[in-house]
Amino acid sequence: MKNTLYIIWSVVLLFSSCQSNSQSTKDKKKATQNKNITPVRVKPVDGLERAYFASGCFWCVEAVYESVKGVKESISGYSGGHTTNPTYQSSNTGRTGHAEAVEIIYDPKIISFSTLIDVYFGSQNPTQVNGQGPDHGSQYRSIIFYQNEEQKKIVNDKKEALSKKLNRRIAAEILPFQKFWKGEAYHQNYEKRNPGNPYIRNISVPRLKRFQAKFPDLIKEKH
Numbered sequence: 485m486k487n488t489l490y491i492i493w494s495v496v497l498l499f500s501s502c503q504s505n506s507q508s509t510k511d512k513k514k515a516t517q518n519k520n521i522t523p524v525r526v527k528p529v530d531g532l533e534r535a536y537f538a539s540g541c542f543w544c545v546e547a548v549y550e551s552v553k554g555v556k557e558s559i560s561g562y563s564g565g566h567t568t569n570p571t572y573q574s575s576n577t578g579r580t581g582h583a584e585a586v587e588i589i590y591d592p593k594i595i596s597f598s599t600l601i602d603v604y605f606g607s608q609n610p611t612q613v614n615g616q617g618p619d620h621g622s623q624y625r626s627i628i629f630y631q632n633e634e635q636k637k638i639v640n641d642k643k644e645a646l647s648k649k650l651n652r653r654i655a656a657e658i659l660p661f662q663k664f665w666k667g668e669a670y671h672q673n674y675e676k677r678n679p680g681n682p683y684i685r686n687i688s689v690p691r692l693k694r695f696q697a698k699f700p701d702l703i704k705e706k707h
Contacts, residue, residue, distance in 0.1 A: 536588070539656075543683075557589040560666075560672055585627070611652045
């Protein structure tokens with residue numbers, strides 16, 4: 485279960501939110517060592533490319549990206565850590581180094597990697613460290629994974645520009661992509677399948693609506 489500090493719904497959400505423990509200093513050092521690793525390039529399949537992001541609860545992030553034109557699918561999982569085969573339970577201890585992440589499968593003819601970064605920063609509080617909203621802990625930290633130097637430059641440039649605009653430090657880590665571990669089946673399309681969940685109603689859906697209000701031109705048409 486994911487713990488939440490959200491004041492109004494704290495009692496209810498204690499049993500439904502997307503539990504966190506702090507990552508040890510040793511584990512943080514292990515995670516930052518990834519910065520010196522050569523990124524893994526994921527080959528396109530049938531013209532579709534993949535991008536990887538962490539931005540708090542993956543239920544929220546998955547829903548945001550799936551609402552965007554050109555995104556074929558968004559998959560919840562884990563990335564950025566130092567253990568193999570992470571699970572929801574193990575990542576929530578904060579000791580695996582992994583963050584809840586999403587794999588974005590997208591059509592580069594419709595949406596660019598650069599625009600995906602705009603979606604990323606535009607759908608979160610970019611200055612919040614070690615979490616998003618009521619979800620706190622290293623497993624909820626913000627990370628943008630790059631697969632080549634071109635992507636790295638795009639991310640660095642946009643992060644720097646946003647920092648200057650806000651006159652604040654931007655929390656997102658920029659790491660070379662290594663591997664994405666797909667999450668458990670019950671986490672996939674969680675927001676769509678669990679509309680009555682208190683966390684979904686009070687945290688995830690409002691986050692999605694705030695994003696859609698800021699980027700109306702990027703949102704898929706409803707059928």
